[in-house]
């Protein structure tokens with residue numbers, strides 16, 4: 001059974017579909033890159049999968065770890081092992097990053113019927129993960145994302161992912177807004193978390209990230225559909241030629 | 255915003271209605287009733303005179319009419335102004351008590367024995383409140399601290415009462431304070447002698463007793479030179495009261511080098527979703543830093559009552575005196591909280607800090623009304639005010655009315671304000687990390703209130719946090 005199986009998914013906002021029939025199967029151990037022009041529905045796909053209330057599925061099915069995804073609340077999806085790294089991470093004033101993560105961690109443990117993590121064990125875990133993603137310890141003490149720079153916010157998303165060890169991570173443009181060094185560090189952090197048991201969907205506009213985080217598959221989204229899929233070479237082709245030829249292909253076919 | 259709606263509509267975790275046998279006066283207010291109250295309490299003559307002066311003045315006053323405080327007219331002739339409660343237990347065991355109420359107590363972490371007393375269950379000899387009371391009193395007596403009911407003080411320490419009563423809140427002060435001065439039922443009296451540091455938080459032990467306090471409480475606390483006291487009022491346990499109108503008066507006096515820390519948690523019945531049946535909480539609280547280097551801190555967590563009207567204030571008379579006000583006020587359903595503070599700088603280099611956190615949910619309305627007044631002679635006076643509002647949902651409101659009145663050029667007055675809304679995006683972000691809406695809101699709210707909570711005594715802070723969580727809890731799912 002695949003980790004994630006999306007069949008003919010449709011959905012969007014009230015009275016308007018943004019996703020118009022997506023099929024995608026993700027197995028454990030795989031990294032899928034999703035590319036595509038602005039406004040093609042990449043973030044919307046992530047939000048529907050993670051369960052944002054503003055978006056609604058209107059057709060198709062999604063199975064995650066052999067469960068009907070739409071039967072699960074957003075927090076259940078998270079506690080089942082799904083993770084969404086936001087294109088625009090949200091600030092939570094007054095709540096320290098470390099405190100927030102510990103709460104998230106304990107929710108997860110509770111969901112799985114395991115005892116809460118002790119303060120000491122959690123501190124050790126945080127230290128280890130901070131090293132892994134080269135995170136300034138100061139950022140763990142500060143309120144979640146508040147007054148973080150754009151790059152720090154993105155790095156914090158990867159830090160959350162490292163701590164929570166999800167089985168399926170959807171990374172929405174985690175590379176945009178990062179300087180060259182930060183991109184390398186973030187990519188390194190992502191790679192460290194690749195195992196045979198988990199999988200990632202990496203949404204990006206840039207081939208550069210994929211130099212570091214080498215995908216097994218690359219998909220191109222256009223007007224709410226996956227219009228082309230291939231291996232990592234497809235990303236090079238896109239980098240070189242842009243999206244115009246994809247548009248032409250779609251129009252010729254359609 | 256569906257989740258937020260359910261939260262906002264969450265019913266008050268109900269208090270209880272006791273049916274205490276009462277020795278009561280007939281309803282209504284006139285000089286005879288006041289004489290009756292005073293006689294019942296065996297009061298010295300000066301006190302009766304004072305009550306009568308207040309009453310006569312009250313007759314000439316008009317009820318205030320504030321913008322955000324519309325409430326149905328109160329019939330002052332329909333109120334019973336004297337009722338002596340008899341503490342006879344209603345139940346034989348906790349099994350007979352409303353399970354929902356017990357659940358709330360559990361959530362608040364109130365010890366079993368205290369739950370019994372709160373719920374009106376007969377208690378074991380071990381936890382006989384009289385014996386607790388006695389050991390407690392012995393300890394205080396060793397230090398010559400006086401801590402007793404106001405009635406007792408009027409009889410045993412009339413000189414102190416006469417010297418300080420009405421020196422901070424005069425009987426002419428305002429409509430409700432004047433009414434209180436005429437008819438006050440009881441309350442606490444506390445005197446800390448010079449140089450004594452009160453070794454315990456006063457009134458934690460009395461939580462149980464204060465649970466039954468009346469409509470017109472009167473509290474007077476005097477910290478003599480170089481002394482210190484921390485006083486806790488109220489309790490997190492939900493309180494239901496038949497009496498709609500509560501008009502308490504609290505007076506604090508801090509002499510040279512003395513410090514008073516006064517913390518309140520207020521959770522009176524706020525009424526149903528429509529606001530029906532809730533308590534009107536019109537309180538006058540004021541402290542006077544009479545001596546130099548004296549300090550008065552007010553910390554309050556207000557979650558109950560249909561309408562709250564309350565401005566704990568400090569008159570900074572002494573040079574180098576310090577006044578502080580830390581407040582969290584939460585309103586939901588149709589609740590209204592009109593609260594804030596007045597800092598009146600008289601002394602040189604006097605300093606004040608105001609931190610107000612208003613949280614509104616549902617149709618709740620939160621008003622911050624503050625006045626910083628620096629008198630002409632208050633060279634080097636400084637004030638810092640921070641006034642933050644948090645809105646949950648889009649039908650609630652927050653309003654800020656800061657008045658600043660500076661009569662001295664060397665003074666510095668700073669005001670910062672912010673308004674934040676708990677957004678659907680924040681809640682979604684939390685959910686993608688596995689944190690439910692309910693937990694996310696209470697986490698955000700606790701973060702928002704941190705600066706105030708850290709001013710509360712530890713134990714109280716823990717309870718206050720839980721209380722906010724419970725107050726905002728909803729049937730999300």
Ligand SMILES: Nc1ncnc2c1ncn2[C@@H]1O[C@H](COP(=O)(O)OP(=O)(O)OP(=O)(O)O)[C@@H](O)[C@H]1O
Pocket residue numbers: 013018036037038039040041042043044045054087
């Ligand atoms: N809440 C919303 N209300 C109205 N329109 C929306 C909403 N969410 C998404 N859309 C529209 O749906 C389309 C897809 O948006 P989406 O954010 O998924 O694109 P994207 O592929 O992630 O783009 P980008 O590469 O710029 O991040 C856009 O046209 C966008 O304006």
Ligand SMILES: [Mg+2]
Pocket residue numbers: 042043044087172173
């Ligand atoms: Mg996007």
